[in-house]
Amino acid sequence: MKKFKLSILAAIAITGLVFTGCSSDDDAPTIVNEEEVITTLSVTLVPTAGGNTITLVSRDLDGDGPDAPVVTVSGNLAANATYTGAVAVLNETETPADNITLEVVEEDLEHQFFFTVGGGLNITTDGFNLDSEGNILGTTFNVTTGAASSGTYTVALVHEPTKPNTGVADAGGETDIEVTFNVTIQ
Incomplete structure (x- = not known):
């Protein structure tokens, strides 16, 4: 009787493995979209009426490592x-550097750049380029300065924001990178 019970249990176990080991080939594989590594954010401001081009750069080559980002204006x-x-956003841990901006433009419905002014800086940002559904993407834009002032200019890239939105406060999503620059207008 023991051999019979063991044979039945073995048959049940093997049958269970066969049914769970086989799966439908009709299931499409899940596409994994790995989060991009962003080490560098660069903003280039070219004057429309002559003058000096200004660049704002944050470079953090060790990512979440112990070194703070190097932020320059x-x-x-x-x-x-x-x-x-x-x-522009880059991954400079690779050689040559990977231009993540190209991916942001390709996946325009899933990204948006936000520009926030603080501390009395007399500046406006508008004229943003749009995504494929007519909402703000923000890889290109216009900046207009007013009277002399100083303050902060924060640039943030948000992944999967709610669009349209009125700004970063109601966009939701996840922040891929956010950098605050100290800026002076003179």
């Missing part, structure tokens, strides 16, 4: 001027 913005802006 190449100079002061001119008062009462207009600039054409472009933002």
Whole structure:
């Protein structure tokens, strides 16, 4: 009787393995979209009426490592001027550097750049380029300065924001990178 019970249990176990080991080949594999590594955010501001191009750069080559990002601003913005802006994000842990901006543009419905002014800085940002559904993407934009002032200019890239939105406060999503620059207009 023991051999019979063991044979039945073995048959049941083997049958269970056969049915659970086989699966339908009709199931599509899940596509994994790995989160991009962003080490560098660069904003280039080109004056429309002559003058110096200004670059704002944050570079954090060790990512979440112990070293703080190196944040630089190449100079002061001119008062009462207009600039054409472009933002780029890179992964400089690879050689050559991987231009993540290309992926952001390709996946435009899933990304948006936000620009926030603080501390009395007299600046407006508008004229953003749009995604494929007519909502703000923000890889290119215009900056208009007012009277001399200083303050902060924060640039954030948000992944999967709610679009349209009125700004970063109601966009939701996840922040891929956010950098605050100390800016002076003179």
